[in-house]
Amino acid sequence: MRMLLLTAGLVTFGAFRPAAAQLAPDTALYNRLGGVYAIATVVDDFIERLLVNNTLNANPRLAEARARVPKAGLKFQVAALVCQVTGGPCTYTGRTMKASHAHLNINEEQWQAMLADFRATLNKFSVPAKEQGELIGIVQSTKPDIVIAR
DSSP states (O other), rough: OOOOOOOOOOOOOOEEEEEGGGGOOOGGGHTTTHHHHHHHHHHHHHHHHHHHHHHHHHHHHHHHHHHHOHHHHHHHHHHHHHHHTTTTOOOOOHHHHHHHHGGBBBHHHHHHHHHHHHHHHHHTHHHHHHHHHHHHHHHHHHHHHHHHOO
């Protein structure tokens, strides 16, 4: 369950390089977010929310994937992914969003539940609106690879 449902996401990730990666280091989203430690802290909270989300837990395929993938490993992979796609020095080595989510049958309701948890986490850590918008945009770009078409 290497979710980027986030995450997070965050573009058939190994192949995505945002424009921020080519900007001066102080303007990269990665730096505006506070670097890898801040990103890891946000990812930790976000994944914890996902793990207890009733809408997501209603999907038996997600529950099965959670049983197979160690929570710490998932958090590490998502943090590396976010670090990379926001212009940081990390390298995400996991599977693509499409490959890691294809068998999970994630629907629109579950996608929206994930986004609500993501926004709640960003708000908890007072991530500024501009950076939230950029992060949500990155996550939204992964939707075609994660959500099943109906």
